[in-house]
Amino acid sequence: MSELRQNLITRDWVIIATERAKRPDEFANKKKLMVAVPPHRADCPFCVGNEEDGTLETFRLGDRTAWKVRAIGNKYPALSPTAERIRISSGIHRMMSGIGFHEVIVEHPRHDLTTALLTVEEVTDILLVYRHRYLEIRKYPHVETIVIFKNHGKSAGTSLEHPHSQIAATPVPANFAAA
DSSP: OOEEEEOTTTOOEEEEOGGGGGSOOTTOOTTOOOOOOOSOOTTOTTSTTOTTSSOOEEEEEEOSSSEEEEEEEOSSOSSBTTSOOOEEEETTEEEEEOBSEEEEEEOOSOTTOOGGGSOHHHHHHHHHHHHHHHHHHTTSTTOOEEEEEOOOSGGGTOSOOSSEEEEEEESSOSOEEEO
């Protein structure tokens, strides 16, 4: 289970999520030649046809056969909405259980499209899903901060190349960093 720890000097909260080390790493082989990204990959958990992989879908824009954008629970979450809320303050050690939300927004059915290549309507669809999930998540009383972010490419820390972004919601105010 993840936890949040506070640095008493800076007052910053950091998410410690050791389970995230189990994430896939498509970029592990650094000597891989750059090749064109295909529009679909059968082994990609975000591609069309892999929607029933057991990951909790929290929202879908479109229907069962032709979705545009999907919001799903992160398979390797840094935070969990079902965690028990525990706070410990012992000397200089301050921590809290990793309660919160960590979702992935699958931005497009196609594996090979980046945000820069999308139409205005497709970008609008992504923003609509951000707004919908933000408004739903903020209803939970333990949520203090909601952050929407996008990693793109191996140097930014993404583990899958399919176009996606993430939403993280924590029980602490905004001055935190993920680790």
